[in-house]
Amino acid sequence: MTAKVPAIFLDRDGTVNVDHGYVHEIDAFQFIDGAIEAMQELKKMGYALVLVTNQSGIARGMFSEDQFMQLTEWMDWSLADREVDLDGIYYCPHHPEAAVESYRQQCDCRKPQPGMLLSAMKELNIDMAASYMVGDKIDDVQAGKAAGVGTTVLVRSGKPVTAEGEKLADWVIDSLAELPKRIKQG
Numbered sequence: 001m002t003a004k005v006p007a008i009f010l011d012r013d014g015t016v017n018v019d020h021g022y023v024h025e026i027d028a029f030q031f032i033d034g035a036i037e038a039m040q041e042l043k044k045m046g047y048a049l050v051l052v053t054n055q056s057g058i059a060r061g062m063f064s065e066d067q068f069m070q071l072t073e074w075m076d077w078s079l080a081d082r083e084v085d086l087d088g089i090y091y092c093p094h095h096p097e098a099a100v101e102s103y104r105q106q107c108d109c110r111k112p113q114p115g116m117l118l119s120a121m122k123e124l125n126i127d128m129a130a131s132y133m134v135g136d137k138i139d140d141v142q143a144g145k146a147a148g149v150g151t152t153v154l155v156r157s158g159k160p161v162t163a164e165g166e167k168l169a170d171w172v173i174d175s176l177a178e179l180p181k182r183i184k185q186g
């Protein structure tokens with residue numbers, strides 16, 4: 001059996017790119033300062049990078065799954081161009097009160113549910129205890145905890161960090177740019 005790999009689970013909007021609200025166009029996709037460099041460093045440190053993003057804009061009828069795929073492909077190539085190969089990309093297109101009926105469900109993948117992280121764990125053979133979940137909302141922290149991720153991290157680069165979120169998260173940092181240094185500090 002091959003050895004398990006540690007991973008950084010990354011929320012997308014508010015963590016990797018600026019959350020302008022249901023971002024679905026390339027023109028609106030703006031990498032957060034220092035995020036790409038941090039991802040480069042995290043890869044060098046031996047972590048798999050796994051994106052886990054709620055995309056309820058699909059269920060809400062704001063954009064199609066195809067549009068999401070096109071943006072994702074562009075993002076993936078932009079990162080690969082900068083020596084950041086993502087190891088996995090997981091998304092939830094659902095919402096319990098979706099306008100689009102086919103996406104209306106109480107799924108187990110929409111964070112705070114841990115479904116996306118658990119799928120990645122199985123598919124990529126991830127060592128959850130040695131992994132990190134990084135996001136801007138308490139839902140990200142809750143998903144990380146429910147999946148058994150060792151360290152949950154809130155960033156201040158997205159939605160305002162709530163007192164509840166601050167209490168639940170293991171670490172609170174300004175942005176993803178700080179994470180490699182923070183991990184090295186232990």
Ligand SMILES: O=P(O)(O)OC[C@@H](O)[C@H]1O[C@@H](OP(=O)(O)O)[C@@H](O)[C@@H](O)[C@@H]1O
Binds near residue numbers: 021023053054
């Ligand atoms: O941060 P991630 O998980 O990558 O993606 C979040 C987005 O899908 C959108 O999720 C929405 O939350 P609701 O899905 O409407 O609760 C809002 O927070 C939007 O501002 C945000 O752009």
Ligand SMILES: [Mg+2]
Binds near residue numbers: 011137158
């Ligand atoms: Mg987010």
Ligand SMILES: [Zn+2]
Binds near residue numbers: 091092094107
């Ligand atoms: Zn879902």
